[in-house]
Amino acid sequence: MVRESFSHVTHWVFDLDNTLYPPQARLFDQIEVRMTQYVMDALGVPRGEADRLRHHYWQLYGTTLAGLMHEHDVDPAPYLTHVHDISLDHLERDDELARAISALPGRKIVYTNGCAPYAERVVAARGLSGLFDAVYGVEHAGFLPKPRRAAFEAVFARDGVPAARAAMFEDDARNLAAPHDMGMRTVHVAPERHAARHIHHHTDDLPGFLKRLT
Numbered sequence: 001m002v003r004e005s006f007s008h009v010t011h012w013v014f015d016l017d018n019t020l021y022p023p024q025a026r027l028f029d030q031i032e033v034r035m036t037q038y039v040m041d042a043l044g045v046p047r048g049e050a051d052r053l054r055h056h057y058w059q060l061y062g063t064t065l066a067g068l069m070h071e072h073d074v075d076p077a078p079y080l081t082h083v084h085d086i087s088l089d090h091l092e093r094d095d096e097l098a099r100a101i102s103a104l105p106g107r108k109i110v111y112t113n114g115c116a117p118y119a120e121r122v123v124a125a126r127g128l129s130g131l132f133d134a135v136y137g138v139e140h141a142g143f144l145p146k147p148r149r150a151a152f153e154a155v156f157a158r159d160g161v162p163a164a165r166a167a168m169f170e171d172d173a174r175n176l177a178a179p180h181d182m183g184m185r186t187v188h189v190a191p192e193r194h195a196a197r198h199i200h201h202h203t204d205d206l207p208g209f210l211k212r213l214t
Contacts, residue, residue: 002201002209002212002213003212003213003214005185005200005201006167006185006213008164008165009106009165009166009167009185010105010106010107010162010165010166011106011107011108011109011161011162011165011166011167012101012104012106012107012108012109012166012167012169013109013110013111013161013166013167013168013169013179013184014101014108014109014110014111014132014169015110015111015112015168015169015170015171015172015175015189016110016111016112016114016119016122016123017112017113017114017122017171018171018189018190019169019170019171019189019206020097020110020122020123020126020128020206021091021094021122021126023171023190023191025090025091027086027088027091027122030086030087031083031084031086032054034082034083034084034085034086035054035064035083036050036051036054037050038079038082038083039053039054039064039068042068042072042074042079043072053067057071061145062113062145062146062147062148062151063113063138063145065079065080065138065143065145066143066144066145069143076138076139076143080114080115080118080137080138080139081115084114084115084117084118088121088122088125091122091125091126092126093125093126093127094126094127094128094207095127096207097126097128097206097207097210098126098127098128098131099207100206100207100210100211100214101128101131101132101210102131103210103211103214104210104213104214105214107133107159107161108131108132108133109132109133109134109135109136109159109161110123110132110134110135110136111136111146111152111155112135112136112137112138113137113138113145113146114137114138115137115138115139116135116136116137116139116140117137118137119135119136119137120135123135134159136155136158136159138151140154140155140158141154141155142154146170146172146175146178147172147174147175147177147178148178149178149181149182151178152178152179152182153182156182163179163182163183163184164183164184166179166184166185167184167185167186167187168184168185168186168187169187169189169206170186170187170188170189171188171189171190173188173190173194173196173199176188176196176198176199177196177198179198180197180198180199180200181198185200185201186198186199186200186201187199187200187201187202187203187209188201188202188203189202189203189204189206189209190202190204191204192204
């Protein structure tokens with residue numbers, strides 16, 4: 001049973017984007033536009049090249065920001081402020097998800113490759129404020145992004161997350177490889193199933209899945 005495979009879990013780690021809200025909200029459409037504009041302005045390249053670099057850096061380094069920092073020494077703070085200055089007006093409260101998260105026993109945190117202030121805004125817009133013990137962004141990992149194991153280790157050390165008694169919920173399948181190898185229970189939250197040894201469970205209905213655990 002699914003519930004039994006989580007009986008040891010005392011720490012619950014949730015990604016933010018496309019995990020704590022559905023992909024249909026398409027927040028990343030707004031973020032990608034602002035990322036492309038930032039790359040254009042910072043590097044002085046046209047839009048097509050900026051889009052190519054943005055995707056290339058995401059694939060190679062885990063985030064566009066990591067590529068910009070590594071290859072162009074871009075200051076991360078202004079970048080994070082700029083790209084996450086988006087509208088959340090169309091995000092809806094999810095009382096069912098709130099109840100399901102609240103019912104989980106133990107410590108609950110959010111860990112995103114975005115910045116923590118943006119994460120706090122999204123959490124509030126979804127009606128999830130007060131349910132998490134901490135919210136961590138890429139800045140708390142020294143701007144190292146998921147999927148790098150060192151990023152997870154930095155955040156988990158900061159929070160005191162015991163990997164052997166923790167579960168990770170994430171929409172990006174590659175970001176579950178390091179948690180799996182660290183001993184965590186892994187859950188891929190996405191519309192389509194991705195078969196990989198580092199994914200223990202899959203769901204396209206996070207509230208429904210969490211209710212099965214309690």
